[in-house]
Amino acid sequence: MGQLLIILSVLFVLAFSASTVMKRFGIPGLIGEILVGVLVANVIIGDWSFLEDTLNVIRPGLDEHGVFADGNLYWSVIEALAQLGVIFLLFTVGLETKVKDLTSFGRTALLVAILGVVIPLILGYAVIMVWYGDIYVALFMGAAMVATSVGITAQVIRDMHLMSASESRIIIGAAVIDDILGIIVLTIVAGMAATGTIDITDVAEVVIISSIFVIAVIVLCSKGMPRIAGRLKAAADGKWMSKIDLFAVAVIICLVMSALAAEMRLAPIIGAFLAGMIFADHAHDHGLDKKLSTVTALLLPFFFVYVGLHIDVRLFDSELIILALIIIVLAIISKYIGCGLGTMISDRKKESSPNIVGIGMIPRGEVGIIVALIGVKMLLESNPYIIDVFAIVVLMSVVTTVIAPFVLSRAFKKKYGKRA
């Protein structure tokens, strides 16, 4: 227990310091946390034997690909904290996603989302197929390029008080649809990688199960929830339940739906996200959103450090750097063109700027990384160079996440003036 506490303390202190410094310079904190992971995994600190011991425990089986050996007890605890962190993150994102927000600019958002999925998917797939010739790794790269991080963009929009702008609502709606489509793509790819074949009935099964899951939640949100929530609120206000218990109910729904998603061979995060959507209309009851952001603040740093721990900087030789540059450029262009095009086609009155929507959809943030991490776990045994691809995806996610907020706030200011 003592050793574990030291490890957790060291990681948390480093993550917090790095994230605070990053935020000071207007860069999202998660980038600092990833860098801490990279640092811990790659730099051996000379004579300071106390920290040296700690580092040796958390990087016990760091083999030539920078991957940790499973089966180490400390490592499995860090991994569990990291995964719980992502699950609560996606729950929080779901909590901010109301069904009616998705439908208000529905048609435009849907087209933006679909083109924003198809073009990056095809380009990502094509480049890796040409480079490595492996269909599964190529599909994972495609899936990782699909996802848009709602969190990063929503933060910029919120900071600028532009939540009601038409572009903002298109971006949020499309980003959410993107996430769902991205996770469906991921689930299909993972299923294919597991069986080793592209089985059409398998793909159909995943699509059908996902659709039923998503539709069931949307129906529950719009029809059943008002009634259930009314009772739950009455119970939480009354004597029967204490205030903290609404939070416990939310945690239960989040854990159960994540487990359910995993049982149905979907990614657990899709369950967590949908669970969040169920509570979206009641996010402020009894400070539910604040409580969840507290839990996320505690657990999420471990996730980004954990991501960084998977990156071996020695992998970046000149060949890989070239591939990384190609992927980054394509990641930016494909989203910008796909989503801009979607806006132009769908928004006939030209109320919304395709330029703003295109930029707003660029950041991949944590979602691209989550997808890639699942890919690493699935493919490592059969395709060791998935580690190279993973490092590229993390770099791509980081770069798009750093660039987009700057460019987006400029584009917004150009259209809406000093309001922002």
Next chain:
Amino acid sequence: MGQLLIILSVLFVLAFSASTVMKRFGIPGLIGEILVGVLVANVIIGDWSFLEDTLNVIRPGLDEHGVFADGNLYWSVIEALAQLGVIFLLFTVGLETKVKDLTSFGRTALLVAILGVVIPLILGYAVIMVWYGDIYVALFMGAAMVATSVGITAQVIRDMHLMSASESRIIIGAAVIDDILGIIVLTIVAGMAATGTIDITDVAEVVIISSIFVIAVIVLCSKGMPRIAGRLKAAADGKWMSKIDLFAVAVIICLVMSALAAEMRLAPIIGAFLAGMIFADHAHDHGLDKKLSTVTALLLPFFFVYVGLHIDVRLFDSELIILALIIIVLAIISKYIGCGLGTMISDRKKESSPNIVGIGMIPRGEVGIIVALIGVKMLLESNPYIIDVFAIVVLMSVVTTVIAPFVLSRAFKKKYGKRA
């Protein structure tokens, strides 16, 4: 990950339900959570294969003594969540303990605490020495009988709005001193069990280190903290840090001091408790106390379930039941007499009721269990019947925790009338 999520969901749902039902009947929720652990460890649920699989994973190496095999990855995650839960619990208790509260009825509280430590320690030690003849097991029982649960008693006092009554302040002060003394006793016993000898220099070392640690924190609280806290608050209010970051700083101090305590061969919880005391004057800044109680609400149920998982009900034959009854009766009497006597001797004006103070010090709550759990880990290899003793300690803690609130509120009402 899917399997782990199912396990965590099942445990959390069961713990939440049991705790809600218990609270409904005015019984502390933790008792419901312990019962869930006992249930999961002891009852095999017939045909429901889904849950059966889950149970088999969390009780993989349940040997004839009901103890889990270490080395199971899921088990180590549950254990880590449980231990983090206790650490945050003790941090929260520390957060409610101001140095000046300890000193306001200082002399009386100190005498109450000392007699409330010495008498249970001697009686617990004597009974187990007579019964088993093992000095280490006997010392652990003594240490487990020492601790008073501040949490349970404070809850009753708070519910009755009697925080300013002289008895209340004596009880809280003495319970805190009790906890510190109890943990020091535990550390000494653990050190002895580890080396196999009673080494006077060893004992002296632990006492000195503990004293320095405690005094350093008290000095820091009364001298250094006002200045540091002023700056920290300014930083947290300002642009440099966001609001959530004061919470992160608290988490860091809590983790680092727990790790530090462990490094110095003290129990990690004493570090967490002292870390909480450092923040006691700033518990309400930026909702720090609320954020920590959210984290505790999430993690602590896993601790009590984890405690219950260690109890094998088959151990309770007629002999063990007799021993359990003896221990329970002695646990009640020794605290009541020790603390009542302390009040009578010290409070010459007879302002405070020895009866109320005696009753208020009876509940052992989570602290007795924490002590016993450390004992199990230390002694299991050399003394397998520590498991029997552990089951008795948990039973003793549960019974004293259930009884005391009822009796205490009656005694308070008798003296202070309907004010309560």
